[in-house]
Amino acid sequence: MQPTDYHSKVIDSVNTDTPFLSLLPNGPVPKAWKDEWAVKKFPVAKNPAALEGQDKTSGWGNTVPYTLNGICEIMESEGWHLTEEAELLKAGYEASLSPASEQQAADAVNFAQSIERILLSEQEAQDHAADTKRLTRGVFSWLSPSAHKFQDVPAALRPTAAQYFTAALSTLNEAAFMTMLKAAYKQKLGKVNLMGYCGIDLKSKMSLFNYKVDITATLGDTRRVNVEKDKIALMVDTFAYDAGTVRTMVMNNLVCDLTDASLPAGAHSHEAGAFLDLAMWRLSWLMRINHRFNADEGGGKRGYHKAIARLECLNPMGQLAIVPAA
Numbered sequence: 001m002q003p004t005d006y007h008s009k010v011i012d013s014v015n016t017d018t019p020f021l022s023l024l025p026n027g028p029v030p031k032a033w034k035d036e037w038a039v040k041k042f043p044v045a046k047n048p049a050a051l052e053g054q055d056k057t058s059g060w061g062n063t064v065p066y067t068l069n070g071i072c073e074i075m076e077s078e079g080w081h082l083t084e085e086a087e088l089l090k091a092g093y094e095a096s097l098s099p100a101s102e103q104q105a106a107d108a109v110n111f112a113q114s115i116e117r118i119l120l121s122e123q124e125a126q127d128h129a130a131d132t133k134r135l136t137r138g139v140f141s142w143l144s145p146s147a148h149k150f151q152d153v154p155a156a157l158r159p160t161a162a163q164y165f166t167a168a169l170s171t172l173n174e175a176a177f178m179t180m181l182k183a184a185y186k187q188k189l190g191k192v193n194l195m196g197y198c199g200i201d202l203k204s205k206m207s208l209f210n211y212k213v214d215i216t217a218t219l220g221d222t223r224r225v226n227v228e229k230d231k232i233a234l235m236v237d238t239f240a241y242d243a244g245t246v247r248t249m250v251m252n253n254l255v256c257d258l259t260d261a262s263l264p265a266g267a268h269s270h271e272a273g274a275f276l277d278l279a280m281w282r283l284s285w286l287m288r289i290n291h292r293f294n295a296d297e298g299g300g301k302r303g304y305h306k307a308i309a310r311l312e313c314l315n316p317m318g319q320l321a322i323v324p325a326a
Helices: 006-013 019-023 084-089 099-119 174-188 200-210
Strands: 034-039 066-071 073-076 080-082 192-198 238-241 244-250 273-276 281-293 301-313 320-322
Touching (some): 006 099, 006 281, 019 099, 066 301, 073 099, 080 099, 084 099, 099 281, 099 301, 174 200, 174 238, 174 244, 192 200, 200 244
Parallel strands (some): 192 244
Antiparallel strands (some): 034 066, 073 301, 273 320, 281 301
């Protein structure tokens, strides 16, 4: 019989809690810890005017692509431990389930959450050294307009500063968001189609774009909104503008606090947002999620999950990020 793909079962079991991880396509299996992939340049215009009867002897161009780099990260779960006494008493466990299986399943869910928080963080890529772990680059680092010390993104491919919002969330209004979207349009030279993963505070503010406008002396700046007499529905999930379309959803795993081993929400996790072209992202697994049992030396059953993966952005251009700094 064909063996069950444990990795897929773990991802499927938490797809509602880890929507980014669940939607990411799998990239090719890495052949080395570090790897690079090519990014094609946009077409470049040149004045085509030429002299009559003159042979072309100079001015030849080329289309050498840019390259992006990534590094794999070894990931391990916290692990689980079940004492012999707890297994015998089955205290606090469902009667229909094995206590060990329940512990293993809980560790798998926690591991998937941990992976998604790393992927949706500001984590910078890091190489291996003595007492230094390899780290894959997180989404918000990929979208940064600033240079990187390790595995830098070519300046021509980085989102512009206008696409990376760092002011106070209170200053973000519809006009400011449209300015970001137009900057993405100008960089990509075409309409963008983005999926926005938003913290609850950011999502609530964006939903009010359709209902609240800046107070001015004219009535031309207001919108007519249909309101049901017995229901208030202040929620907008799709934003369509001349520069492109953005679909949004609430996300809890953004910009975690990387200084804490438990990866709690950061100071502005619920105010942050990543607006991604999902066709430009993939997750390459050197080792898919798997479970390992540790030896029971008398203290009870125990085990943990392990994986090795690298988040790859095929081209960060034309995408947006919101990380309020105050």
